Amino acid sequence: xxxxxxxxxxxxxxxxxxxxxxxxxxxxxxxxxxxxxxxxxxxxxxxxxxxxxxxxxxxxxxxxxxxxxxxxxxxxxxxxxxxxxxxxxxxxxxxxxxxxxxxxxxxxxxxxxxxxxxxxxxxxxxxxx
Amino acid sequence: xxxxxxxxxxxxxxxxxxxxxxxxxxxxxxxxxxxxxxxxxxxxxxxxxxxxxxxxxxxxxxxxxxxxxxxxxxxxxxxxxxxxxxxxxxxxxxxxxxxxxxxxxxxxxxxxxxxxxxxxxxxxxxxxxxxxxxxxxxxxxxxxxxxxxxxxxxxxxxxxxxxxxxxxxxxxxxxxxxxxxxxxxxxxxxxxxxxxxxxxxxxxxxxxxxxxxxxxxxxxxxxxxxxxxxxxxxxxxxxxxxxxxxxxxxxxxxxxxxxxxxxxxxxxxxxxxxxxxxxxxxxxxxxxxxxxxxxxxxxxxxxxxxxxxxxxxxxxxxxxxxxxxxxxxxxxxxxxxxxxxxxxxxxxxxxxxxxxxxxxxxxx
Numbered sequence: 070x071x072x073x074x075x076x077x078x079x080x081x082x083x084x085x086x087x088x089x090x091x092x093x094x095x096x097x098x099x100x101x102x103x104x105x106x107x108x109x110x111x112x113x114x115x116x117x118x119x120x121x122x123x124x125x126x127x128x129x130x131x132x133x134x135x136x137x138x139x140x141x142x143x144x145x146x147x148x149x150x151x152x153x154x155x156x157x158x159x160x161x162x163x164x165x166x167x168x169x170x171x172x173x174x175x176x177x178x179x180x181x182x183x184x185x186x187x188x189x190x191x192x193x194x195x196x197x198x
Numbered sequence: 199x200x201x202x203x204x205x206x207x208x209x210x211x212x213x214x215x216x217x218x219x220x221x222x223x224x225x226x227x228x229x230x231x232x233x234x235x236x237x238x239x240x241x242x243x244x245x246x247x248x249x250x251x252x253x254x255x256x257x258x259x260x261x262x263x264x265x266x267x268x269x270x271x272x273x274x275x276x277x278x279x280x281x282x283x284x285x286x287x288x289x290x291x292x293x294x295x296x297x298x299x300x301x302x303x304x305x306x307x308x309x310x311x312x313x314x315x316x317x318x319x320x321x322x323x324x325x326x327x328x329x330x331x332x333x334x335x336x337x338x339x340x341x342x343x344x345x346x347x348x349x350x351x352x353x354x355x356x357x358x359x360x361x362x363x364x365x366x367x368x369x370x371x372x373x374x375x376x377x378x379x380x381x382x383x384x385x386x387x388x389x390x391x392x393x394x395x396x397x398x399x400x401x402x403x404x405x406x407x408x409x410x411x412x413x414x415x416x417x418x419x420x421x422x423x424x425x426x427x428x429x430x431x432x433x434x435x436x437x438x439x440x441x442x443x444x445x446x447x448x449x450x451x452x453x454x455x456x457x458x459x460x461x462x463x464x465x466x467x468x469x470x471x472x473x474x475x476x477x478x479x480x481x482x483x484x485x486x487x488x489x490x491x492x493x494x495x496x497x498x499x500x501x502x503x504x505x506x507x508x509x510x511x512x513x514x515x516x517x518x519x520x521x522x523x524x525x526x527x528x529x530x531x532x533x534x535x536x537x538x539x540x541x542x543x544x545x546x547x548x549x550x551x552x553x554x555x556x557x558x559x560x561x562x
Binding site for chain 2: 088090091092093095120121122123124125127130137139148150
């Protein structure tokens with residue numbers, strides 16, 4: 070039994086599941102819509118982002134690149150799988166949701182804070198460079 | 199002056215026993231500036247291998263991904279297979295699967311406590327951990343023939359029934375463990391020198407843990423208390439409330455405590471569940487040549503090293519199934535690289551071991 074989830078809230082647009090089963094709803098989308106959904110996720114705050122579960126990239130029997138992203142809007146139990154097929158040799162989308170969702174700036178800030186916390190008591194001046 | 203160290207996978211797996219991974223460290227006078235972890239040395243491509251294998255044999259393959267908690271992978275895959283086959287599993291089989299999960303959690307965490315004691319210089323205490331762990335190995339051998347628990351879960355149920363004798367031995371093993379845990383706490387966790395060494399070591403904040411989708415005991419050690427997922431049961435919401443303050447700092451000390459508290463909770467939960475085992479069959483036999491129906495199924499379970507997500511797809515007109523995993527250790531490795539920055543080189547093995555990653559197939 071699928072939960073009543075508004076896909077517009079989850080993906081920025083209303084999509085009908087290609088397959089609906091006990092634990093998974095599969096949404097088969099075009100690369101354009103896939104990119105559109107990724108852009109929608111990029112603008113969402115952390116609290117509203119669907120929970121990332123998994124990603125797989127493989128090739129199908131026609132040589133197309135098949136990208137699947139599993140997310141969960143409610144955390145436990147039911148997951149949504151978003152699937153898009155790309156022509157061979159095409160550039161794959163930069164999916165912002167994909168773990169770990171971090172920028173280099175955040176990395177640097179974290180390292181500097183951690184280092185300062187660690188060494189401030191010992192009187193050692195040290196900053197990550 | 200910065201210096202560069204490179205440890206090859208063999209050396210690391212020899213000293214820490216976590217599986218092959220490479221470690222590259224920039225350090226300045228023994229203080230880590232940057233660390234990089236490389237994985238994939240033992241990559242078998244399990245997802246590809248499973249495509250054409252018979253269903254029961256698939257379970258044997260996925261169990262190799264984490265040899266300390268093979269039941270998590272085989273159970274997750276079994277649940278997906280059973281959903282696609284429309285196979286109903288008996289309540290007794292489900293209850294035994296949960297009990298097996300508890301036994302394997304205690305067994306895996308005892309291995310963790312052993313590694314921590316060994317790296318912390320408490321060799322005698324480490325041996326006692328192994329002694330306790332052997333009791334759980336005996337239990338798994340009794341249930342499925344394998345001391346490591348391989349083959350305990352099968353499609354349709356479990357390999358053999360939980361007999362009165364098995365439950366009696368389980369009770370004995372848990373009684374012994376209950377006596378041992380306070381000794382471990384007193385000898386290691388409350389030992390002032392060790393405690394001061396691991397406090398503040400490899401800190402992961404709750405915010406970073408959430409960003410990286412950390413799960414299981416490592417997430418719990420940051421003060422976040424997720425509900426464990428295991429067959430609809432709240433698997434790990436059993437941690438002693440009075441001791442919760444021990445596991446809110448996100449450091450190595452909290453991570454070790456989180457495991458100890460999970461063991462304590464698992465003992466209590468297993469004891470209650472053993473008394474309420476429902477009657478019924480323990481397994482519905484599935485033929486070697488059984489086929490999956492067309493469809494998509496997914497399952498997420500909490501194991502000793504965090505949540506494991508497994509999905510199985512069978513497309514229309516295709517004879518192959520597609521299996522995909524997301525392993526809790528994959529998130530752990532990402533956090534681990536950040537948590538090692540700023541620590542001393544001498545503390546590096548303890549920091550890595552405190553996260554308890556299972557390296558195999560994290561690059562899937």
